[in-house]
Amino acid sequence: AQSVAQPEDQVNVAEGNPLTVKCTYSVSGNPYLFWYVQYPNRGLQFLLKYITGDNLVKGSYGFEAEFNKSQTSFHLKKPSALVSDSALYFCAVRINYGGATNKLIFGTGTLLAVQP
Amino acid sequence: NAGVTQTPKFRVLKTGQSMTLLCAQDMNHEYMYWYRQDPGMGLRLIHYSVGEGTTAKGEVPDGYNVSRLKKQNFLLGLESAAPSQTSVYFCASLGGQRESNQPQHFGDGTRLSIL
Numbered sequence: 213a214q215s216v217a218q219p220e221d222q223v224n225v226a227e228g229n230p231l232t233v234k235c236t237y238s239v240s241g242n243p244y245l246f247w248y249v250q251y252p253n254r255g256l257q258f259l260l261k262y263i264t265g266d267n268l269v270k271g272s273y274g275f276e277a278e279f280n281k282s283q284t285s286f287h288l289k290k291p292s293a294l295v296s297d298s299a300l301y302f303c304a305v306r307i308n309y310g311g312a313t314n315k316l317i318f319g320t321g322t323l324l325a326v327q328p
Numbered sequence: 329n330a331g332v333t334q335t336p337k338f339r340v341l342k343t344g345q346s347m348t349l350l351c352a353q354d355m356n357h358e359y360m361y362w363y364r365q366d367p368g369m370g371l372r373l374i375h376y377s378v379g380e381g382t383t384a385k386g387e388v389p390d391g392y393n394v395s396r397l398k399k400q401n402f403l404l405g406l407e408s409a410a411p412s413q414t415s416v417y418f419c420a421s422l423g424g425q426r427e428s429n430q431p432q433h434f435g436d437g438t439r440l441s442i443l
Contacts, residue, residue: 216370221368244428244429246431248431248434253436253437254436254437255332255418255434255435255436255437256371256418256420256434257434258431258433261429261431263429302370302371304371306428314359314422314425314428314432315361315373315376315386316361316371316373316432318363318370318371318372319370320368320369320370321370
């Protein structure tokens with residue numbers, strides 16, 4: 213079965229420290245991978261994506277993610293956390309097949325709490 | 329540019345009542361999606377549409393109906409609301425197959441409580 217796993221419900225980090233939010237996936241074919249962020253009472257905002265090419269992708273607000281095909285992971289990282297980064301983060305995968313639906317499979321979300 | 333707009337933002341219903349959630353996008357997108365978000369479960373796809381006049385079932389379609397009479401609008405209906413349908417509902421859109429490597433655009437959600 214196709215799935216996305218975010219093993220940590222919550223990640224706590226001190227402001228200024230590096231942060232990592234983990235994501236692993238299980239899909240057939242070549243995946244398109246996405247990270248979204250959700251602030252309270254808002255919709256999901258796109259952060260970054262991996263489609264092909266360089267395994268390290270950079271996105272909005274200083275975030276980056278590393279695609280690791282052998283470990284089927286796509287962890288979100290940031291060198292120095294800000295209090296304003298506190299939010300709910302979702303990893304999602306879309307299968308690159310010839311179909312016409314481009315459906316996303318989401319992880320369960322990780323709440324990032326950055327302490328001042 | 330409004331993007332994806334959902335109405336209403338909040339609603340409280342009694343069990344058995346019906347209602348329709350509206351999603352409107354102004355980006356001329358072909359694909360539209362309805363998700364529900366529940367604690368600890370991420371987002372799950374209810375129904376989706378790949379073009380005007382077409383709809384299809386997603387992962388959790390039971391108890392919901394949809395319609396896409398106009399390209400810019402995607403309606404989600406609850407014919408007889410149940411407490412299990414208490415959730416936050418999100419609509420999303422995507423340009424189409426030619427944009428398969430692009431992210432979906434999300435609305436700000438509708439918070440629905442069924443008493």
